[in-house]
Amino acid sequence: MGSTYQLLDEINPRTYIGSGKVQEIMAAVANTGATTVVFDDELSPGQLRNLERALGDAVRLCDRTALILDIFSQRAATREGKLQVELAQSEYQLPRLTRMWSHLERQSGSGQVKGMGEKQIEVDRRLLKGRMARLRRDIEEVRTHRRAYRERRAAAPIPVVALVGYTNAGKSTLLNTLTQAGVLAEDKLFATLDPTTRRVELPGGKALLFTDTVGFIQKLPTQLVAAFRATLEEIKDASLLLHVVDVSHPNAAAQIDAVNGVLAELGVENMPTLNVWNKVDACADPEVVRAVAARREQTVCVSGLTGEGLGEMLERVSAKLQDSMVAVHVLIPYAQGELVDEIHRTGVVEAAEFGAAGTEVRAYVPLSVAQRLQPLRLQTAAAVEEQQRIEAAAAVAAGAARAADAAGAAAEAPT
Incomplete structure (x- = not known):
């Protein structure tokens, strides 16, 4: 229905935006008949309550984090994904429980106990904390299962290549083209929440495991990073990261920075990485993009949809893995x-x-x-010669030390 923004020296602690802008939004809601107002940032519990009072009960107020969590809840298909999303939603909701039930208070105690009983919001908070504790236990079971799976995989080591990137960058399409994996790939945010691992055979017969991971986004809510840690741990065990970029997107540079920020938060920013510029066929001038990529050592252009450049990408993957071996x-x-x-x-x-x-x-x-x-292991002739030289030098040094000790003892002996 419309959008607006405001330039402020500092955020208003009460309503995030200025009081005049609040009045402007109220007028816009009344004129357009909008039923939802979305803020492209996370609002504090106090800001959320004050804005809800100003806009009224007929309007749903939603901040960036709540919107992303809502999308995640729609996309979650497996038990693991649903558990992780529910925990993230609960952590977000806990400090934002409204006082809408505060008029419902428990009966005061009998006998010597006086005063008000437990308020409904306190009951809700206690129940929510109990649910969060159960969710964490269930997710820990998932994490244990994943850890056991990775240990079995390590027993017969096959290099793991993790696909990381901004949401809707084309990671799932790329995996499908490489392996016919049948992963859900749609033109929408967070189509893939659960990691999918498939085996890929390189031209020389070498086997690799490619893992598709959840897409990142700018200002990724901290609750999601924490809740999806079991899933994101797959990235830490990878031998190589393929940073898939939608090079046709006008904000590709900002998306790259957002992904690098999340990787740094996970502590994997220094892992071997190959930048994959995807959707090159959708660019206005693909030849210019290819020329820029050719000047960059760790970058390759591909099209996950048509298969263009995938052969070169696999060759670069093989070379990168060899460097890390x-x-x-x-x-x-x-x-x-x-x-x-x-x-x-x-x-x-x-x-x-x-x-x-x-x-x-x-x-x-x-x-x-x-x-x-x-x-x-066999030692090369040069290594054997070097070892012999070291041992000879050590023997000479030891002989010199013994001679020095003998000379010192002779000098100290009484005449």
Whole structure:
């Protein structure tokens, strides 16, 4: 029905906006017949109550956080998603319980107990806290289940690539094109709330796991970050982040900053990252966008809808994963041939030679695999020579120290 804004040196602690702007909004509501007023920021409980009194009972007042939580509640499909959204809504609602039931007070106590009984708002607050405690217990069970799943996945390590990005950037469409995953992908906010993991085979036969995560948004409510921590923990266990950007969006730069802010809040801002500029086919001048991306080392242009650029993206993913792996040179006995297969599945093999004692392999593997291969490592000739040089130098130093001790003892001996 309409929109308005106000430039203020500081936020009005009572009504967020100035008193004159409140009167202006009241007049606009009366003239347009609007039934809902949405503020594009989070209102404090006091501001919410004062604005509700000013606008009247016929108008629903909603701030940015309440609107996002409402969208999330509509999108939640699984038990985990519903639990997380309900907890976030409860945490938001607790300090904002209205006094609409304050006229309903419990009977005062009998005998020596005097005074008013428990007010309805206090009952509501107590019940809400109890529900929040139950929700946290249920979510902790989900977190335990996810942790066990990740431990099983780590036992047979396959690199995990997490798709992160602003909501509606095209992460689910990209995953569907790569894997035919059948993930819900629609042109709307927060279409995906629950992480979906699918296996992807690279051209060289190497296997990866791609995980689609919940989309981020500017000024993401803190309640959502806390409630969705079990889901967002999937990002922390990833070997590589694919930051998917809707490069055709006019506010793409601001969306990138918003995603980076959430990643910093999760403590994963320094993880290996490949920037994926999606929807390049929807740009006004795709060639210019591709030219800009070509000048950036960690950026690739794709179209999740048409499949354009996905081959180059997978090559860049393979190269990035190799950079994050550990170089190993091992001799694997034929009796442990399953280790050779694991190296091929989880790492990048540079050379493999079959000898009398076993298979000599030079490869890059994840750290967990490298640690298991430690007893089978072979030292290169240069490494052996360096070790011998260090040991010789240590022997010379020890001999010099013994000679010095002997000379000192001789000097201190009585003549």
